[in-house]
Structures are given as structure tokens and as C-alpha cells.
Amino acid sequence: MARYITGASREQLDLLPPSLDDLIPDDHLVRVIDLYVDSLDLDALGFERARPAATGRPGYHPADMLRLYLYGYLQQIRSSRRLERECQRNIELMWLLNRLTPDFKTIAEFRRKHPRAFRQLCRHFVRFCRDAGWLARREVAIDGSKFGAVASKKRVVSRQALVREEQALNARIDAWLEGLDETDHEEAHRDGPDDDQRRRSLERLKALRDQTRDSRERMERLGIQHHVTGEPEARLMRSPQGSRTAYNLQTAVDTDTHLIVHHETVQDGDDSRQLQPMAEATQTALERGDLSILADAGYSNGEQQQRCEERNLACHIPPRRTVNNQGGGQLYQADAFHYEPARDAYRCPADHWLPLKQRNASQKVLYYANPSACAGCRLKPRCTAGRWRTVTRHQYESAFETSRQRLTEDPKAMTRRRATVEHPFGTLKDTLMGNAGRLLVRGLDKARGEISLAVLAYNLKRLMRHIGAEALMTRLRQAPV
Numbered sequence: 001m002a003r004y005i006t007g008a009s010r011e012q013l014d015l016l017p018p019s020l021d022d023l024i025p026d027d028h029l030v031r032v033i034d035l036y037v038d039s040l041d042l043d044a045l046g047f048e049r050a051r052p053a054a055t056g057r058p059g060y061h062p063a064d065m066l067r068l069y070l071y072g073y074l075q076q077i078r079s080s081r082r083l084e085r086e087c088q089r090n091i092e093l094m095w096l097l098n099r100l101t102p103d104f105k106t107i108a109e110f111r112r113k114h115p116r117a118f119r120q121l122c123r124h125f126v127r128f129c130r131d132a133g134w135l136a137r138r139e140v141a142i143d144g145s146k147f148g149a150v151a152s153k154k155r156v157v158s159r160q161a162l163v164r165e166e167q168a169l170n171a172r173i174d175a176w177l178e179g180l181d182e183t184d185h186e187e188a189h190r191d192g193p194d195d196d197q198r199r200r201s202l203e204r205l206k207a208l209r210d211q212t213r214d215s216r217e218r219m220e221r222l223g224i225q226h227h228v229t230g231e232p233e234a235r236l237m238r239s240p241q242g243s244r245t246a247y248n249l250q251t252a253v254d255t256d257t258h259l260i261v262h263h264e265t266v267q268d269g270d271d272s273r274q275l276q277p278m279a280e281a282t283q284t285a286l287e288r289g290d291l292s293i294l295a296d297a298g299y300s301n302g303e304q305q306q307r308c309e310e311r312n313l314a315c316h317i318p319p320r321r322t323v324n325n326q327g328g329g330q331l332y333q334a335d336a337f338h339y340e341p342a343r344d345a346y347r348c349p350a351d352h353w354l355p356l357k358q359r360n361a362s363q364k365v366l367y368y369a370n371p372s373a374c375a376g377c378r379l380k381p382r383c384t385a386g387r388w389r390t391v392t393r394h395q396y397e398s399a400f401e402t403s404r405q406r407l408t409e410d411p412k413a414m415t416r417r418r419a420t421v422e423h424p425f426g427t428l429k430d431t432l433m434g435n436a437g438r439l440l441v442r443g444l445d446k447a448r449g450e451i452s453l454a455v456l457a458y459n460l461k462r463l464m465r466h467i468g469a470e471a472l473m474t475r476l477r478q479a480p481v
Ligand code: SF4
Pocket: 348, 349, 350, 351, 352, 373, 374, 375, 377, 378, 379, 380, 383, 384, 388, 389
């Protein structure tokens, strides 16, 4: 008879049956979560029912619900129904929750009710890491990624589409009115049931037209081009997968530990306006006077870079530059002209000075030119196709130049940026949240809460990898968070 490895009999009774605790290894993830949550002051962080109510039916302790969610996000289990099932069959969760089995409505409600507390918790965790000395606090990389909203792209209404719809409705109303005039003329003294029906249809069309106009006017007042029906706070954003309804998650990641030290979920899909708020908030979170900031060209913004420099935030950002395509791209590019701050003028390849000619305050652009020098210049065919050459300079060009100089001195800065800030998004979207990071809750506030939960799970996982579960548990026992 063939021999196989066999397990113990199901019917076998143990003299000393193992407890749940015996089944969980000493450095297991659930033990870390348990210690971490135990060490928190949930009341101060804004969790409801952190102090038991004197009256009414007892509820679940927020610490247990938080344990459940942290475990869930670390195991790619986000849905409340799946979490409910896991509580009933997963030994790790049985240990973590002392065999509590909350139903999915209670689980979902906890996430819905505490978006602000989750954000507070995230900041609190960064402070804990900072105070423990685990963050080098010398350089961060900033980047953004789009996280899909609940509402699908089919729910997007554009301002242009509303304008077209309004015009079409107006045309239909005019046609109806003309038709009614003719009918009135033909049946001047008769008011039949058909006539009433036509008038009611006309009223419906007018109501629809008014509704469309109101929506368009509201969008104009808010200065938005698109509206997402059912989730008005979501925005249509461009992403590598095409345009989608989403929120833009901005992160600042420590280049040494790869911990997310600050994050913000915003409705603006354009990264170029996020540099200053992100850099300043990171500086505050890290309590650091000077800090190096790495970001890609999408963050290039002269005014914001200038403000950052004034606060000792050293930007390493490649400037976004347009190429001079006139003359088939064969004419001198901007870098052939050298700016002299003392004279506030450019020296051109023919050694002439191009003084400031014009200033466009609204676009923050300065124009430098010397028409008389160009008129007799032998290099003109290589310089311009026009009557003279104009060099444009951004009002905050010096901030671009400082950044460019730093990148020249530190050529690996952009490689470090990529290696630091891009993989947390991959971990968040594919490993922790799954479904490419599509959110489960609607609205900006709740989206922020869900993203904060995922970021906290990422940071916990990252920290365990960085210092080890044992070291983290020792610290949690010694000095509560
Ligand atoms: S064309 Fe004008 S700007 Fe260009 S090299 Fe000659 S003088 Fe200088």
C-alpha cells in the first residue's frame, strides 16, 4: 500500500487543546496591529464611542473596528461584506478581535463615520516614526497619482454638452411654440384635449431646459468643465489608462525609509499647483527647517518654487521648457542666450545685449529684444525667421535656474526620485487596495478617509520591513504612540 503524509484525525481529542494564542507566531502582523492600536488614544484622535456611553445598547469598541480595518487593508480585504466573512473563518482575525463577528453594516458604518479620524491617525503615525528617530528627514520625493472614484465615467456631464443640450431644447421649444401658434390660428375657438397635451409637453420641455441651464450656470460659477452625477466632488482626470473619474493623491515620501510622510487627496488633477502646499506641509510634519524636495517636471512652477526656496525647501525639479521650433528647429535655442542679472539683459550669440522690452504681468513673462542689433546681424539666419529675435524669461526664472543647477550637481536625483516615490503607488493600488486603487466610498471626505487607511497600512508594512516587527513591538511596549 502506498504511503502518504497524513494529518491528525479530526475526531482526535487533545488533552490540552491549543489556544488561539498558540496558533499565532510571536512576530506575526496581527500582534503588531494589536499592540499599535492598544497604544493609541482613540478619543483624542476623534473616534466616536472611544469612551463607553452610560446608556443605550453597548456597541463595538472602535479599537476592535480599527484593528479589523488595518488587518483588512494589509490583506487586500476592503469590502465590508468580505470583512464580515473573514471575521467568522479567519483564525488571525479571531485572535485579533477576540472572536468578535460584527456584521457588514456595522463595519461599513465605522469607515463612513471616521474619515477625519483616519487622517489624524496617519499624521500621528508619522509623528511617532519621527519621534522614534526612524526618519532621516533630509530629503523627500513628491508625486501624485489618480485613484478612481466610485462614480463611473458614464456619469460625467461636460459644460459643453450642457450648452449643446440647452440649444437643442431651445430649438425644440421654439418649434413647439410655432406649432402651437399655427394650431391656435387654425382652431381659434376650440380648446381640445390634444391642445392641453401639447401645452403640458411644452411645459416639460421648458422645465428640462431650465434644469440644464441651472446646471450649466452652477458649473460656470464653480469654474469647472465637468460634473460627475452622483459624486459631484469627483473630477474627470487624465491618467495613463485614459481619462477617468478620480481624486488625485499627492504623496511626499522619505527617500531613506520610503515611508509616506505626508499625503493629501485633492480634486485638482494638475500637479503643477501642488508643489508648495505639499512641500510646506511636509516640512511641518517633519519639523525640519531645511529639506530637499525631488519632483518631476509636472511640478515645475516658478512662483511656487520661489516660495519654497524662501522657506529653505531646496527644489530639484526639471523645468518644463518649450523648444524653439521656428526654422525647423535649426535656430538658436534659449540656452544660447545668457542672462546677466546685474544688467537685467541677455547676451546673444553675436555678443549683443538684449534689454527688457516688455512685461506681461498676467502671464508672469518678460520679453527681451534688441531690434536695431538684429537688423544688421550676420547670425540672423541662424537666430530668427522674423525681423528680430525675442527671448522670453519667466518672472521666477531664477528659481528654475537654481533647480537646474542642483540637478546638474546631483545627476542621480531624478533616479532617486523614481525609485522612491513611484513604488508606494504600486503597493497602494495593487497590493493593499487591489482593483487598481478604485475607491469604495463616495465623496471627497470619505475618499480621503479611505486613502488614509490605505496609507497607514502601507506605512505600517513599510516600517516593519525597515526596522523589523520585533523592534517595532519593543518600541510600542516601551513608549506608547
Ligand atoms: S539676430 Fe539679434 S539676437 Fe540673434 S544673434 Fe543676431 S543680434 Fe543677436
